[in-house]
Amino acid sequence: MDRILNYLKDGTQHNNNQEAKKLKLDGTKYLLIDGELHIRSYVKPLTKCLRPEEAQEVMEDEQKGECGTHACSRSLVMRILHQEFFWPNIHKDAQAFVEKCSQCQYYADMHRQPVGYLKPINSSWPFIV
Numbered sequence: 001m002d003r004i005l006n007y008l009k010d011g012t013q014h015n016n017n018q019e020a021k022k023l024k025l026d027g028t029k030y031l032l033i034d035g036e037l038h039i040r041s042y043v044k045p046l047t048k049c050l051r052p053e054e055a056q057e058v059m060e061d062e063q064k065g066e067c068g069t070h071a072c073s074r075s076l077v078m079r080i081l082h083q084e085f086f087w088p089n090i091h092k093d094a095q096a097f098v099e100k101c102s103q104c105q106y107y108a109d110m111h112r113q114p115v116g117y118l119k120p121i122n123s124s125w126p127f128i129v
């Protein structure tokens, strides 16, 4: 994220031609507003990009805050995106965060029924509502 931020601030590019092309292509997805990095998307107009330490803080607030739910990682990501925050690898970081949280593991979905074969149910009166 810093390389994109530096590219947008100063226009500094990589010496490697292929890396410079990739940076230029990635830079088109981002926009710099008041020194803060925002990403463009089709769903929302602009989403603020967070640094790793800010991302950790947002995840902790979402999970353990007053309205924290200790939900699964996908739900955590959707809640963060709904607040218009984003960072690269948001799904991996949320998955790692949920795996470390003991309460998330405690309240996770569990199958309490034993594994067994499916049993067909026959209707005694077919085609009657």
Ligand SMILES: [Zn+2]
Pocket: 063, 064, 070, 071, 098, 101, 102, 103, 104, 105
């Ligand atoms: Zn949790």
